Amino acid sequence: MLFSEIYGSYFNVVAAVLAEAAEGRLTERRLTELVQEKAFAESVLAIPAALKNGDWPLLGQNFEPVIRHKPTLPLTTLQKRWLKALLLDPRIALFAPDATGLEDVEPLYRPETFVRFDQYADGDPYGDEGYIRCFRTVLQAVREKRRLKLRFRSRTGARHSITCIPYRLEYSAKDDKFRLLAAGTRRDNVINLARVEFCELLEKYDPDSFRFPEKDLHELVLLLHDERNGLERVLLHFSHFEKETRKLDDHLYQIELRYDQEDETELLIRVLSFGPVLEVKAPAEFISLVKERVDRQTAHMFQTEGSVHL
Amino acid sequence: MAYRELIKSFARICDYMREFYVYGFKSRDEYSAKSARSYDNERRRIESWLGDRMAFRQDAAGKIVFLSVDSRQIPHNPLYKAFKAKSFTNKDITLHFYILDILADGRALSCREIVDRINDGYLSRFSGTFSLDESTVRKKLKEYEGLGLLRAEKNGREVLYRRTDGGPFPLNSWSDALAFYSEEDPMGVVGSFLLDKLDNDSDVFRFKHHYILHALDSDILCQLLQAIDGRRSVELTARNLRNGYGYRRTVCPLKIYVSTQSGRQYLLGYYYRGRRMAFFRLDAVKKVTINGEEKLYDTYLEYQTQFDRHLWGVSAGAGHSLDHIEMTVRVDPGEDFIVQRLEREKRHGTVEILDDRTCRFTADVYDASELLPWLRTFIGRIVELKCSDPMVTDTFHEDLRRMSALYGGGGDAVQ
Numbered sequence: 001m002l003f004s005e006i007y008g009s010y011f012n013v014v015a016a017v018l019a020e021a022a023e024g025r026l027t028e029r030r031l032t033e034l035v036q037e038k039a040f041a042e043s044v045l046a047i048p049a050a051l052k053n054g055d056w057p058l059l060g061q062n063f064e065p066v067i068r069h070k071p072t073l074p075l076t077t078l079q080k081r082w083l084k085a086l087l088l089d090p091r092i093a094l095f096a097p098d099a100t101g102l103e104d105v106e107p108l109y110r111p112e113t114f115v116r117f118d119q120y121a122d123g124d125p126y127g128d129e130g131y132i133r134c135f136r137t138v139l140q141a142v143r144e145k146r147r148l149k150l151r152f153r154s155r156t157g158a159r160h161s162i163t164c165i166p167y168r169l170e171y172s173a174k175d176d177k178f179r180l181l182a183a184g185t186r187r188d189n190v191i192n193l194a195r196v197e198f199c200e201l202l203e204k205y206d207p208d209s210f211r212f213p214e215k216d217l218h219e220l221v222l223l224l225h226d227e228r229n230g231l232e233r234v235l236l237h238f239s240h241f242e243k244e245t246r247k248l249d250d251h252l253y254q255i256e257l258r259y260d261q262e263d264e265t266e267l268l269i270r271v272l273s274f275g276p277v278l279e280v281k282a283p284a285e286f287i288s289l290v291k292e293r294v295d296r297q298t299a300h301m302f303q304t305e306g307s308v309h310l
Numbered sequence: 311m312a313y314r315e316l317i318k319s320f321a322r323i324c325d326y327m328r329e330f331y332v333y334g335f336k337s338r339d340e341y342s343a344k345s346a347r348s349y350d351n352e353r354r355r356i357e358s359w360l361g362d363r364m365a366f367r368q369d370a371a372g373k374i375v376f377l378s379v380d381s382r383q384i385p386h387n388p389l390y391k392a393f394k395a396k397s398f399t400n401k402d403i404t405l406h407f408y409i410l411d412i413l414a415d416g417r418a419l420s421c422r423e424i425v426d427r428i429n430d431g432y433l434s435r436f437s438g439t440f441s442l443d444e445s446t447v448r449k450k451l452k453e454y455e456g457l458g459l460l461r462a463e464k465n466g467r468e469v470l471y472r473r474t475d476g477g478p479f480p481l482n483s484w485s486d487a488l489a490f491y492s493e494e495d496p497m498g499v500v501g502s503f504l505l506d507k508l509d510n511d512s513d514v515f516r517f518k519h520h521y522i523l524h525a526l527d528s529d530i531l532c533q534l535l536q537a538i539d540g541r542r543s544v545e546l547t548a549r550n551l552r553n554g555y556g557y558r559r560t561v562c563p564l565k566i567y568v569s570t571q572s573g574r575q576y577l578l579g580y581y582y583r584g585r586r587m588a589f590f591r592l593d594a595v596k597k598v599t600i601n602g603e604e605k606l607y608d609t610y611l612e613y614q615t616q617f618d619r620h621l622w623g624v625s626a627g628a629g630h631s632l633d634h635i636e637m638t639v640r641v642d643p644g645e646d647f648i649v650q651r652l653e654r655e656k657r658h659g660t661v662e663i664l665d666d667r668t669c670r671f672t673a674d675v676y677d678a679s680e681l682l683p684w685l686r687t688f689i690g691r692i693v694e695l696k697c698s699d700p701m702v703t704d705t706f707h708e709d710l711r712r713m714s715a716l717y718g719g720g721g722d723a724v725q
Contacts, residue, residue: 077458293690
């Protein structure tokens with residue numbers, strides 16, 4: 001059902017080719033370019049040939065289209081039902097799309113069908129008018145390449161006021177929060193959108209002179225002792241990182257993953273959550289952090305003479 | 311058979327993509343269950359679809375291929391590409407553009423009229439042997455009616471077909487929403503299809519803690535959502551992920567549980583034969599057959615509400631009996647964030663401030679062993695841990711002892 005050729009890259013590319021042909025702009029070179037741009041690496045071996053040799057009788061000999069209109073495709077029932085389902089999500093208030101055409105459509109699902117059982121409970125206030133206003137201003141600034149003036153409170157409660165270039169909105173499903181990634185005059189900022197108290201659109205900046213700030217990436221080397229289904233649990237849990245895994249023996253693996261230095265504490269507790277299944281091998285500073293926590297815990301347990309069973 | 315970039319069946323390539331993405335340490339020889347040629351073809355396809363995301367390494371076992379993606383840095387899930395590689399026939403693609411073009415002016419036409427127009431107005435321009443008979447066209451019209459691209463209208467004994475789009479859909483107004491939900495929503499692949507229709511791609515969003523593997527289970531999820539929406543029971547054909555054994559279960563599907571911390575998705579349903587609630591991992595389900603309407607749907611939904619109150623994750627333990635667990639945590643001055651952590655991560659538990667230095671988390675859950683990974687994230691702060699299931703505290707202590715030994719501490723000090 002989802003796996004249908006009508007959603008496929010080939011159909012999309014051919015639609016784009018026919019659209020250009022309808023405007024009389026299609027050339028052999030442009031045909032190749034469109035295929036390279038919109039389809040897969042090896043599609044260039046298949047699509048132009050099929051269009052030219054008549055396997056797909058859609059183009060004349062001089063690249064004129066056989067069809068009479070620019071190709072368009074109605075939305076499928078599934079696409080409409082999915083869009084209708086989005087209209088029930090509280091976060092849709094941030095976007096306010098035009099719902100015309102979906103009036104008589106049944107949603108594919110309702111928000112309560114999904115239970116995100118381990119999502120944090122202090123997510124952003126998507127129904128708050130001030131939050132929505134701020135979100136839309138930020139969105140507009142990112143889209144239109146404009147500077148922003150922001151006033152926000154940091155985690156410690158301190159007030160900050162900055163002028164910045166906002167370049168992305170980052171969402172975490174685990175935190176259920178949006179963060180604004182912005183380049184400031186002196187430093188780069190990651191600001192929880194819910195902490196922003198005031199924001200104002202400023203002038204446009206020159207996008208050509210803007211360089212995306214680089215992350216301070218470090219490499220963590222872990223040994224994975226495969227027990228209690230650890231291999232699958234660990235690799236799935238860390239699957240969103242850029243990583244490389246090597247098998248050392250039947251039950252021992254080495255994982256190298258690259259992480260943002262700013263997320264070190266979070267990564268530390270994630271590593272701890274796997275207990276002795278994961279052993280940190282590098283960097284030395286990270287090992288010290290684990291050791292310090294393990295030693296502190298050992299001391300706590302020793303002090304309280306362990307725990308009791310109820 | 312000659313290699314083709316497109317595929318007929320999704321299942322096999324899906325297994326390879328999963329292996330390359332999650333594990334990524336196997337050499338060609340280790341894919342022993344499949345033939346070498348099959349491996350070569352599937353690898354070549356995935357490289358063709360995901361070129362820049364693929365990585366290689368040479369080691370003693372041979373060439374290792376893996377998918378290396380920092381999903382925080384990318385705007386689109388690359389695994390969606392597998393859904394855009396379905397093979398088709400020459401007639402499929404030709405008919406697609408002919409039919410939608412013939413009906414583009416809003417008229418309703420019969421199958422016969424459409425066939426005539428195809429032959430007279432389109433195919434007549436070519437001298438080749440390409441031909442389309444009425445039954446092929448009729449089949450395509452019915453297929454497109456099922457997909458919602460066309461609407462069938464009765465005109466006496468004749469059936470007329472018309473496009474379903476009266477006017478243009480305001481898809482451009484959805485641009486940012488699609489960029490967000492195509493990644494965030496569990497059925498985001500549909501958003502990816504819609505984004506393909508837009509000329510300008512919104513590049514505003516990025517996603518942290520972004521699990522992308524669920525994309526490969528989208529078809530199964532879609533069928534389950536349709537069953538849930540229709541309050542119908544389903545027969546699941548599944549495979550045990552550890553031993554590979556196949557099994558079937560007939561269940562009343564109720565909810566989809568999603569882990570934002572591993573990306574795993576589960577169906578929670580009422581398992582008729584076992585007379586209990588049961589979870590099924592979506593990546594273990596290979597086929598969903600939708601059965602009839604379930605008359606007791608509201609009753610089962612009420613069971614689910616009750617059942618959920620004592621779940622920590624997705625385990626009901628043995629016999630649905632409850633474990634009581636208490637963790638007392640030390641909070642040093644300036645560490646209010648620890649209390650905030652407990653509050654936001656407690657799920658169905660409760661948090662109590664004992665004094666200005668300690669607070670206690672308490673919960674009654676079906677399976678307290680599910681809390682172990684979370685408890686370990688407080689290592690260094692736990693001053694007391696109690697549980698009615700001794701296995702939980704024993705495991706915690708034993709793990710701590712082993713960790714202490716791993717990092718050169720005095721492991722024997724831990725009781």
